[in-house]
Amino acid sequence: MENIFGWIRRNPSITKTEKIILYFCFGAVPVSLFGLALWSNFFGPTGTETFLKERSGESFAGKVDSLYNDTRNHNERTALLSDKSKFELFPEWVSIISRGDSILKRKGSLIIEVYKPHKQRFFLNYNEVVKDWNKR
Incomplete structure (x- = not known):
């Protein structure tokens, strides 16, 4: 040939x-x-830098209406918020977020604030997720 x-x-x-x-x-x-x-x-930028830049540009706020495994996205645990937006949970965060929680993510920030119904407050940091990736 x-x-x-x-x-x-x-x-x-x-x-x-x-x-x-x-x-x-x-x-x-x-x-x-x-x-x-x-x-x-x-x-060019590393995958980690690109990921953090994309996440930094996001903003959402709402109450978690339901949690489900999204079969279209590798069975990833997903929270459906009250404004009908979707929020994908990392495995490290699945045990923290539950139905009825309020979630706030401000644009330009890498921290997600989780407010529980009984006045508890948690902070989820994308930088912590990236640290776990770098350990692997």
Whole structure:
């Protein structure tokens, strides 16, 4: 089986312009994409940095109406809030949050405040979750 470049080089019916276009499509584009992937791997943000930046931009507040395992998202434990928004729980947080709790997450913060009905207050920190990831 010959490769595409050998076929392009030996085919007399292809003009020089067409050969340049084909070489660009089958050569330069894949090499550029591979180079971009390497560059972002070495010089781009880490997965942890991206995760924390995304979580920092979120904001939500509401009362936990129900808890369920989301089968569409790897059976992840999920809280459905009173405003119909969803909040995915990390395994470390499943035992802390229950139905009837109030949850507050401010934009720009990595801390989630959990208010229990009997006046207890808990703080869940995304930085703590990331520390556990780095230990693995």
